[in-house]
Amino acid sequence: MALEDQASQILEQVRAQGAQGDLIVDQGEALSLKAKEGALEEHKVTSSQVFGLRVIKDQRVGIAYSEASDAASLQALVDQALLNASYAAAEPFETIVPNGFSLETDDRLLSPEDPASVADKIALALQIEASLASKPEVKNVPYNGVQDMCAERRVFSTAGLMARSKARSMACFAYALIEAGDKNAMEGLGQTARRFDQLDAQGLVDLAYQNTLDMLEGSAIASGKYDVVFDEEVLPSLFSVFAMMFSGKSAKDGVNPLRDKLGTQIADAKLTLTDRPDNADGFGYALFDDEGTPAQATALISEGVFTSMIHNSMTAAFFGGVSTGHGTRGPKSTLGVGLHQLEIALGDMAEDALLAGTYFLITDLTGLHSGANPISGEFSFGASGYLCKDGIRGQAVRGVTVAGNFYELIQRIGGIGNAQYWNWQKTALMPKIRFLDMQVSG
Amino acid sequence: MVVLMPYNLYQPNQLIKWKQPMLDVARAEGVIDHGIAVGANFAELFIEKSLTSTISTLSHQVQSVESGIDFGIGIRLVFGGKVLYGYTNKTEADELKRIINELAAMDLRDPSIERIAFNFSKPEEAHPATLTLSSDAEVESKVAYLLAADAAARAASNVISQTRGACRQKEQHIELFNSEGLHTQDARNYIRATLTAIAADGQEQASGMWSDGGLLGWEMREQVDPKRTGDEAARQALVNLGAKACPSGRMPVVIGNGFGGVIFHEACGHLLETTSVAKKASVFHDKMGALIANEAVSAVDDGTMANEWGSINIDDEGMATQRTQLIKDGKLTSFLVDRLGSEQTGFERTGSGRRESYKFAPASRMRNTFIEPGDADFDEMIGSIDRGLYAAQMGGGSVQPGTGEFNFAVTEGYYVEDGKIQYPVKAATLISTGPAVLKEISMVGRDFSLACGMCGSVSGAVPTSVGQATLKVDDILVGGQG
Numbered sequence: 001m002a003l004e005d006q007a008s009q010i011l012e013q014v015r016a017q018g019a020q021g022d023l024i025v026d027q028g029e030a031l032s033l034k035a036k037e038g039a040l041e042e043h044k045v046t047s048s049q050v051f052g053l054r055v056i057k058d059q060r061v062g063i064a065y066s067e068a069s070d071a072a073s074l075q076a077l078v079d080q081a082l083l084n085a086s087y088a089a090a091e092p093f094e095t096i097v098p099n100g101f102s103l104e105t106d107d108r109l110l111s112p113e114d115p116a117s118v119a120d121k122i123a124l125a126l127q128i129e130a131s132l133a134s135k136p137e138v139k140n141v142p143y144n145g146v147q148d149m150c151a152e153r154r155v156f157s158t159a160g161l162m163a164r165s166k167a168r169s170m171a172c173f174a175y176a177l178i179e180a181g182d183k184n185a186m187e188g189l190g191q192t193a194r195r196f197d198q199l200d201a202q203g204l205v206d207l208a209y210q211n212t213l214d215m216l217e218g219s220a221i222a223s224g225k226y227d228v229v230f231d232e233e234v235l236p237s238l239f240s241v242f243a244m245m246f247s248g249k250s251a252k253d254g255v256n257p258l259r260d261k262l263g264t265q266i267a268d269a270k271l272t273l274t275d276r277p278d279n280a281d282g283f284g285y286a287l288f289d290d291e292g293t294p295a296q297a298t299a300l301i302s303e304g305v306f307t308s309m310i311h312n313s314m315t316a317a318f319f320g321g322v323s324t325g326h327g328t329r330g331p332k333s334t335l336g337v338g339l340h341q342l343e344i345a346l347g348d349m350a351e352d353a354l355l356a357g358t359y360f361l362i363t364d365l366t367g368l369h370s371g372a373n374p375i376s377g378e379f380s381f382g383a384s385g386y387l388c389k390d391g392i393r394g395q396a397v398r399g400v401t402v403a404g405n406f407y408e409l410i411q412r413i414g415g416i417g418n419a420q421y422w423n424w425q426k427t428a429l430m431p432k433i434r435f436l437d438m439q440v441s442g
Numbered sequence: 443m444v445v446l447m448p449y450n451l452y453q454p455n456q457l458i459k460w461k462q463p464m465l466d467v468a469r470a471e472g473v474i475d476h477g478i479a480v481g482a483n484f485a486e487l488f489i490e491k492s493l494t495s496t497i498s499t500l501s502h503q504v505q506s507v508e509s510g511i512d513f514g515i516g517i518r519l520v521f522g523g524k525v526l527y528g529y530t531n532k533t534e535a536d537e538l539k540r541i542i543n544e545l546a547a548m549d550l551r552d553p554s555i556e557r558i559a560f561n562f563s564k565p566e567e568a569h570p571a572t573l574t575l576s577s578d579a580e581v582e583s584k585v586a587y588l589l590a591a592d593a594a595a596r597a598a599s600n601v602i603s604q605t606r607g608a609c610r611q612k613e614q615h616i617e618l619f620n621s622e623g624l625h626t627q628d629a630r631n632y633i634r635a636t637l638t639a640i641a642a643d644g645q646e647q648a649s650g651m652w653s654d655g656g657l658l659g660w661e662m663r664e665q666v667d668p669k670r671t672g673d674e675a676a677r678q679a680l681v682n683l684g685a686k687a688c689p690s691g692r693m694p695v696v697i698g699n700g701f702g703g704v705i706f707h708e709a710c711g712h713l714l715e716t717t718s719v720a721k722k723a724s725v726f727h728d729k730m731g732a733l734i735a736n737e738a739v740s741a742v743d744d745g746t747m748a749n750e751w752g753s754i755n756i757d758d759e760g761m762a763t764q765r766t767q768l769i770k771d772g773k774l775t776s777f778l779v780d781r782l783g784s785e786q787t788g789f790e791r792t793g794s795g796r797r798e799s800y801k802f803a804p805a806s807r808m809r810n811t812f813i814e815p816g817d818a819d820f821d822e823m824i825g826s827i828d829r830g831l832y833a834a835q836m837g838g839g840s841v842q843p844g845t846g847e848f849n850f851a852v853t854e855g856y857y858v859e860d861g862k863i864q865y866p867v868k869a870a871t872l873i874s875t876g877p878a879v880l881k882e883i884s885m886v887g888r889d890f891s892l893a894c895g896m897c898g899s900v901s902g903a904v905p906t907s908v909g910q911a912t913l914k915v916d917d918i919l920v921g922g923q924g
Contacts, residue, residue, distance in 0.1 A: 036523075036721065045528040045544050046801065048514070065510035067531050073511060084507035087497075087581050122548060142723030142844055177723060177844040184725070186844035220919075223691055253500055254604045255640060257647055334498075334506045367849040370838030371871045375640060375647045378869035380688070380921045382849035398847070401871050401921020403690065441690035441921045 006074060007156040010053065013078045015158055019057035020096040021081070022157035024290065024331045026050050033122055034145040035129035040122060042145075052331020055081040059090040065332045093317040094335060099292040100160030109280060111150060111168040116196035121146050124201055128174050131205045135176070137216075138209070143175040143188060148196070153290075161292040169283060170196050174204055176212040185398075187212040187364075189233070190424050192283060211363070214386070218398035220442030221387055227359040227414060228402065228438045231385070232421035234365050236428030239273075239342060242406045244374040246275075246300050246308075248315035248326075249337045257375055257407070261306050268413035269304040270347055276429070277325070277340035284341025284427040291327035295340060298324050310337045344430040347416025354415045354434055355391035362402065377407035383440070400442040412436040464489040465515065465533060467560060470619040473538045474557055477519050478621055480542060481551030484520035486620040487538075488758065490800040492612055493575045499588040499607035507581060514800040517541055521549045525782065527803040558623030565755040565762060569748060571631035571659035575613040580660045584609040587635060587668050594672025595639040601683065602676050603642040609635045611660060618760040626760045631659050632751070632905060634894060635666065639675035641683040648685070648868070650678025650854075655894040657905075658749045678835060678854050681866045688867035688922025689857060694830040695872060695915045696823045696858070701836050701893035703908035705915075706741060706813050708839040708848040709876040710734075714743075714768055714776075715794075715806040716783025717900055718843035725846040725877055729774050735880035737772040738816060745793060745809035751894040752810040752907040759795035759804050766792045768811075769880075780806040798902025805901040812909030816886030823885050823914040825861040831870065831920055832856040832863055838895070846876035871921040879915060887912040 007023050014021035032044040051074065052065040062085025066077045105111075125146040132141045152166040175188025188208045193199050230238060250256035258266060267273075277286040277295035286295040291313055299307045311319070312327030312335055328338035347354075366382035373379070380403040386393040417432035470487055477485030492512040498505040517538060519526040526545040530537055573580055588607035596602050612632040619625050634655030641648050652674040654666045697705055710726075718724035726734060735741075745754050745763030754763045759781050767775050779787065780795035783806045796807035824832060832855065839850025852870040856863045874882075892909035 039522075040524050040548075042803070043524065043526045043545060043548075044803070045526075045541060047528075047530055047541075048801070049531050052510075061506065063506060063508040065508075066513075068511055068513045069531065073513075076511070080509050084509055087504055087507045087585070089503040089505070119548065140722055142718070142721045175844075184845050186723075186842055253606075255606075255647075257645075332508070332510055334508065366840055366842075366847070366873070367838075367851060367871055369840070370851040371849065371869075373649065373869065375649055376682075376868070378923075380851070380869045380871035380923070382847070382871060382873040382921070399873065399919065401690065401849075401873055401919065403688075403869055403871070403921050403923045405869075405923075439690065439923050441919065 003154065006069070010074055010078060011156060011158050014055050017057065017082055019055045019082065020158045021053060021055040022096055022155060022161065024052040024329060025154040026151070026331050028149070028151045031118065031121065031148040032145060033125040035125045038126065038130055040125065050331045051077060053077050053081045054329065054335070055085050056094060056096060057082060057085050059092050060085040060088040061091055061094050062088060063334055091314070094314040096157050096159050097291045097293060097313045098159045099157070101163065101292055103163040103288050103292060105165040105287050107166055110285070111166045112194055114195050120196065121148060124172065124199070128172060128201050128205060131202065132174050132176050132209060135209045137178045137180050139177045139179045141174060142177055143173070145173055147171045155290060155292055157292065163288055163292045165287065168194065170194070170199055172199050172201060172204060174208045176208050178212045178216050180216060183216055185212050185215040185218065187215050192425055215384065215396050215398060218384060218396035220399045221395065221397050221440065223441045225437040226440045228435045229355065229359055229361050229432055231361060231363045232430060233423050234362055235430050235433065236342060236423045237365065237368055241368050241372045242374050242377065243339055246310050246339065247337050248309040248311040248319065251309055252315045252318045255375060257377065258306060262309065264306060265304050266306045266407070267301050267304040267410040270413050270416050271301055271304055271410060272345035273301040274299050274343050274345065275310065275339050275341065276343040279341060279343065279429070282341045282422065282426045282429065286340045289325045289327040290329040291323065293323045293325045293327060295325040310339060312337050342428045344416070346418050346420060347431055349415040349417055351417045351419060351432060352391060354417045354432060355388065358387065358389050359434060360397065360440060361385045361388045361393065377405040379404060379406060400440055403439050403441070409435055409438070464491055464615065464617050467625070469535050471560070472535055473542070474619060474621050476539045477542050478553050478555055478557055480546040481549060481553060482519040482521055482546065483554050484621055486518040486618065488516040488518070488800055489617040490514060490614065492614040495575055495579050495611045497581060497584050497588065497609045499585070499592060501605055502589055502592055504585055509579070512799060516800040516803070518803055519545055523786065524549070525803055529800050555621060557621045560619060560625035561623050562625045564627055568746065568755055569657045569753055571661070573659035573661045574631050575611045583663060584660065587663060588637065590668035591637040591672040594669040595637060595676040598673055598676035599641065599680055601641045601643050602639050602679065604640040606638045607636065616758070620760070624760045626756060628755050630657060630754065633658060633660055633662050635671070637671050637675045639679045641679035643683055646683060648679050648682035650675045650682060653894060655751050656749045657751060657753045681854055682868055685866040685868035687924035688855060688870040688920065689924040690920055690922040692917055692919050694827050695918050695920065696827070696832045697836065697913055697915065698834040699887070699889045699910055699912045700891040701895070701908060702833065702912070703812050703893065703910040704836050704839050704850050704895065705879065706910060707808065707811055707908045708841040708850055709874070709879045710741065711743070711808045711811045712841050712899070713843050713846060713876050715778045716780060716787055716789070717805045719777050720783050720786035723844045726774060732774055733772045734774045734877065735769055735772040736883050738886050739769055739772055739880060739883050740814040741769040741812065742767055742814060743778055743808050743811045747810050750810050750892060750907050751905050752808065754809065757793045757795040758797045761791055761793045761795065763793035763809065778806045778808060780804055796901060796904045798904055802901040805899065807899060807901060807904055808897060808906045810892060810907035810909065812892060813886060813913065815888050815890040815911040818885035818887045820887055820912055823887065823912065824858055824863060826914070827858045827861060830858045832858050833872070841876070848876060849873045867922060869923060872918050873921065874918050879918060882916045882918060883913055884916050885914040
């Protein structure tokens with residue numbers, strides 16, 4: 001039976017029970033290749049499908065999912081979701097959005113046909129490993145690979161919504177382990193592109209090698225206060241750890257520490273931060289959210305003023321507003337909110353001025369998942385990078401920690417550069433920012 | 443307000459036919475034979491069907507009830523040292539053979555082995571569960587537990603502003619076939635209940651958390667006390683609300699029992715998995731028999747402990763699990779070895795091949811991993827410190843196996859000076875390397891306990907326990923704001 005017919009049957013059963021609902025169907029295919037010592041070590045081919053149903057009956061919400069798609073399992077899906085709803089507390093603000101749209105992303109843009117064969121991708125995986133392994137002092141290349149992923153999401157609702165989004169991504173990554181005497185270092189990074197021929201494997205290999213070699217001589221620096229610049233990979237990660245500050249859902253639940261700060265100055269006036277799902281150059285591009293609400297650019301912080309939280313239809317209704325197109329829901333999860341693609345506006349400082357004098361360039365933070373408290377803003381992470389002077393990398397630094405409070409940190413901005421950089425996943429576009437007086441312990 | 447339904451309206455057995463075979467033997471034979479026909483020297487099918495349930499509360503209300511069915515088949519083919527892996531949600535023989543054809547397209551060769559006839563065996567159930575998810579989801583009593591924990595947390599102090607509760611249960615059924623004649627089945631029942639409390643005082647907010655879990659059913663409710671859960675979550679939140687900035691720098695640290703064992707998990711456990719050892723991506727790959735830790739340290743990874751969170755009957759390659767002595771009196775005595783790791787390193791398998799689900803090929807992973815208790819006294823450890831830290835509760839951490847560099851977070855800490863605990867501190871991280879910290883563990887106490895965690899690595903997130911008695915590390919870098 002066609003997917004549309006299965007969805008129609010499921011939603012008809014939901015209606016027959018006097019409920020509303022929406023159904024998410026995720027389908028995906030992926031190829032993953034890893035090489036070791038000149039041969040392919042792993043070759044993974046996957047295909048998956050999962051149905052996720054949300055029902056709302058008498059203002060109560062129930063969620064159920066199934067990876068099995070036979071008729072009995074899909075009937076069980078409906079029964080289970082309705083049963084789960086019966087246990088939930090009433091949530092008058094959560095409804096099925098009256099979006100009767102037919103929405104579809106552009107496959108030519110997000111999921112282009114690609115003539116590259118599996119053999120081409122295997123050859124690239126082998127080339128990356130061999131090329132990096134052949135460089136001086138490289139002991140081995142423990143983590144490397146090439147991936148081709150295609151994910152499709154369909155959303156149907158009792159209100160008539162039929163939305164389809166499909167995106168494909170090619171990625172490669174490589175990490176080198178270098179040993180010299182009793183010293184060792186391991187560094188690496190990745191690349192992502194829509195098409196296979198857009199991957200620059202040699203550039204990846206050269207950068208991974210140079211970063212690892214540089215870090216081999218790394219050592220701690222004296223404890224103290226330093227000006228800090230996070231590189232284009234680390235800065236988006238840091239903001240994502242504290243993304244709760246923008247969450248309308250967290251505000252509704254009473255755990256967003258900035259819920260009463262809308263309209264007030266929360267950051268240095270040089271900082272303007274916007275969520276930009278409309279930038280099709282990035283992989284965070286979105287035409288609509290998981291409720292079928294059109295995604296849109298949303299100013300979060302404008303010249304230091306907290307201008308907007310992000311909302312789905314439920315949190316918007318709770319606060320008396322409208323959805324900002326940030327509703328998130330997976331087949332297995334409840335309705336939430338999430339950012340698409342962060343962008344920090346260009347600053348007015350030329351980079352040579354921004355990077356004048358001595359500062360600590362941080363190229364890696366460890367413990368992001370465990371060393372931060374988004375409620376209080378406190379954090380303490382392991383860090384590595386370079387002690388720099390006038391934009392030039394000096395001593396490689398490792399085995400140190402940085403600690404502070406994020407909500408105070410964004411008020412201590414010395415300058416913002418006048419050029420923007422994507423992170424390698426191409427999900428965030430940010431300029432360099434110089435933060436003042438961070439505590440570093442070595 | 444909470445609206446509940448009587449138990450007898452929930453009839454999951456009508457929905458999920460657990461007793462049916464997940465893949466009939468003849469079909470499994472055909473698929474394995476096809477893997478051999480395309481030239482694989484090892485072929486395996488891993489079939490999984492899991493029922494999950496999550497009940498979430500926010501303050502004194504049920505926020506959501508979620509449930510679902512996971513089902514899929516993982517196919518592993520080995521060609522020499524190369525692993526091909528695929529999975530699908532479908533059970534048809536044609537679909538399974540299609541995946542094999544696609545996987546092996548670049549490796550086709552003449553058959554090199556013959557399939558050994560399946561010899562069905564089922565492991566003895568060492569971790570019995572009675573209140574399983576397929577027998578009764580027990581939504582009412584789980585809600586009652588979480589709301590009682592919420593009430594206890596709120597009763598602890600009027601500055602407890604919010605709580606979040608979650609009770610997650612999973613019933614995982616697996617079935618394995620391989621070309622070496624293995625045919626086995628197992629069932630695993632996981633339960634975990636957690637409460638997070640948030641304390642607020644003006645603009646200051648802090649949180650505390652308590653969690654219980656195990657490899658058993660909801661009969662765990664007989665072993666846990668919602669008041670203790672709420673009290674403990676509130677106590678941590680209140681301590682952290684009044685905490686000062688943590689001094690930073692190198693200093694001695696006393697690490698509390700239970701989840702404090704994350705230090706060994708990150709500093710050493712991951713580095714002993716053949717996933718890293720075979721690639722020489724572990725600093726310990728060539729240290730078997732060497733003194734890699736202080737002689738006060740003996741460490742174990744044990745999958746056999748009754749009903750513990752990281753226990754299993756058989757691993758995800760069908761081998762009976764075991765207790766593995768990793769370090770004895772400071773000397774490295776064993777790695778954690780899965781099937782592929784055994785072939786690559788020559789060490790015997792340890793029943794440590796694990797995976798999150800059918801979506802992952804198995805890899806060598808930890809189970810219940812801990813430093814064995816010693817005989818040191820807590821007061822003696824604290825009393826030996828001039829200036830240092832007592833890390834009473836630990837959060838998560840991570841490690842880079844190639845260099846051994848690790849970090850982990852302190853979620854409840856106290857500054858220690860002149861042999862006495864002085865005041866609570868916040869936002870501290872400990873960083874070091876595995877080889878360094880193992881030699882700095884000088885005292886191990888007697889108050890051994892285990893704690894639950896989810897460990898993420900190449901084969902997904904698997905339940906693991908960490909554990910230890912309170913112990914002292916003589917010198918480690920503490921990152922704080924002070």
